Each structure stands twice: as C-alpha cells, then as structure tokens.
C-alpha cells in the first residue's frame with residue numbers, strides 16, 4: 001500500500017505493509033531525545049471523589065471544592081473517581097464501557113463508510129479524520145484517527161454502527177451533567193456566584209463536543225506523537241480509555257505519564273477555563289503517545305461555553321493589580337482558529353493574551 005494523505009492510520013496499521021513509517025508524512029518526534037517523563041510525579045496527580053462533591057455533607061463538599069480549586073491552580077488536571085456513583089450525578093460503568101465499544105465499532109466500519117463523514121469545514125458537526133488537521137500539517141502527521149461530534153445543544157451522531165447514537169445520547173447527557181457539577185464546584189472554589197458563571201458562559205446552551213480517538217499499534221512509536229503537546233479549547237475535558245495508557249500531562253515543566261485509577265475520568269481544564277478565570281486556573285498541556293503493541297481507544301467529552309458567547313475574564317477576577325489577561329473572542333471564533341491550524345501547545349491563548357501580561361503566566 002502506498003501511504004498518502006488519505007490513509008487512516010488504522011489502514012496503515014492493518015495493512016502490515018510498513019515495518020518503518022513513511023517518514024515524509026509522519027515524523028513528529030526526535031527519536032534520539034532522552035525520555036522526558038518524570039515517573040516521580042505520577043503519584044501526585046490530584047484526585048477528586050465525585051460522590052463527595054454531589055451527594056455529601058456540606059463539610060465533605062467544602063473539602064472537595066477546595067481540592068478542586070487546588071488541582072485547577074496547580075495542575076489544570078485531575079482524576080475524577082466515580083466509584084460510588086450518586087444517582088443522576090455519575091456515569092454508570094456499563095455506559096462507559098458501552099461507549100468505548102461503540103467507538104471501536106465505528107472505527108471498524110468499512111473505510112468508505114467512514115470517508116463519507118470526512119466533512120468540509122472544521123466546524124462540521126460530524127467529522128471523521130486522521131491526525132489533527134492534515135491541511136495545516138506539512139511534513140508532520142499524528143498517529144491518530146478521530147471522530148468528532150457536536151452533541152449539545154444540538155445532537156449529532158453517525159447512523160452507523162447500529163445503536164451508536166443511543167449509547168452516545170446517554171453518554172453525552174451523563175458526562176455533561178458531571179461536567180456541570182465539576183464546573184459548579186470549580187466556580188465555588190473561586191468564591192464566585194453560580195449566576196455569574198451562567199451569565200459569563202451561557203451554560204444552558206453549552207457547546208459540547210464528543211471525540212473518539214483510535215491509536216492503532218504503530219511500527220515506530222518513537223518517531224510520532226498520537227497527538228502533540230496541546231491544551232483543549234473548552235472549559236473542561238472528561239476522558240476515559242480502553243485500558244491502554246498513552247496520555248501524558250505537563251506539570252512544572254515535566255511530563256507525567258497518566259495511569260487512570262479504575263473507574264475514573266481524566267479531567268483537564270481547557271483554554272476557556274484559563275480565559276474566564278483570568279489565568280487563576282490553567283489549561284493543562286497534554287499529549288498522546290503512540291505505542292507499538294496495542295490499539296488504544298480514548299473517548300472524551302469537551303464542555304464549553306455556548307458557541308456565540310464572547311468569553312472574557314470574569315469581572316470579579318479582574319482588578320487593577322490583575323488586569324484582564326485575555327481579550328474576548330466567541331467560542332466559535334476560537335474553535336475555528338484552533339481546529340483550522342496546526343495543533344501547537346497553547347498557541348491560541350497566546351494570540352489572545354493582552355500585551356502587558358507577558359510576565360504573569
């Protein structure tokens with residue numbers, strides 16, 4: 001098989017035709033660089049117990065809220081455990097597994113079926129593809145196939161595989177609910193009114209995106225990223241995976257390998273969290289690593305403001321000592337820019353930063 005820009009990485013991996021990668025397409029890492037993962041940091045990843053946030057005594061909740069605030073300030077990342085799912089506040093384990101299986105089945109469809117969903121523009125509500133944005137990635141591609149779906153306020157789903165949309169509908173509802181509970185807690189940790197949050201972000205019509213990622217076994221994982229270092233665009237991202245690790249998070253200039261606790265969501269704060277909190281809370285830089293042995297599937301939900309809301313640092317967190325750090329853009333503008341360019345660390349946030357703030361973050 002001659003590899004070209006149209007091939008999914010699943011096709012390349014399944015064909016078994018490559019013991020080495022077509023480098024002109026895929027080289028995104030320096031294979032001679034020493035490992036930059038710091039194993040000592042992994043046990044320090046913050047954890048949040050969702051049941052203590054939603055179904056607990058006021059004291060337990062206050063403790064969790066404080067923990068949430070610290071996690072968002074120090075890491076922009078935490079594991080949210082759902083062991084004791086509180087009715088109407090969690091995501092049942094069966095549903096989490098069903099979603100992973102449905103995602104795997106989607107990627108197992110015939111290539112022609114998936115190709116119909118490639119989409120024209122970066123904001124198409126249903127979009128299948130490979131890498132991040134091949135049009136903007138000259139000489140660099142990432143070892144990932146993806147399906148991106150807008151699921152709220154309007155719900156979109158592919159028609160195949162059968163029952164995908166039923167599972168997705170439930171999954172989107174449950175994860176959105178968890179996301180909202182977390183956002184409430186995070187807002188509370190800044191001693192802000194819930195009303196202000198709704199005003200600033202119009203969360204009733206929040207824009208929610210579902211993403212499924214497939215990382216098939218890669219012949220030369222030392223040469224490519226599944227996804228390069230980046231932050232997500234929304235307020236919060238909730239992710240879970242099929243038991244194969246691959247996510248790294250940046251903390252204090254070092255990379256940390258993330259091994260999820262059983263039943264947990266990996267949650268990272270996105271760029272809109274950093275904007276609306278005027279930099280008090282930070283979006284987490286993260287990356288997905290390819291591996292040579294097993295197929296990794298991750299599914300995630302991104303909860304963001306409503307699409308046409310212009311998001312600015314919230315007034316209560318702006319003062320003369322700490323003037324607004326970012327200028328406002330609508331979430332739609334932000335998404336079009338981020339999804340339409342090469343994925344590069346926190347490039348969009350940098351673009352929005354007010355000039356006199358270079359020293360703060």
Ligand SMILES: O=C(O)CCC(=O)C(=O)O
Nearest residue numbers: 211213227246247288298
């Ligand atoms: O698969 C992962 O662990 C990370 C995926 C990711 O960062 C993304 O889709 O934005």
Ligand SMILES: [Fe+2]
Nearest residue numbers: 230231232286
């Ligand atoms: Fe991400």
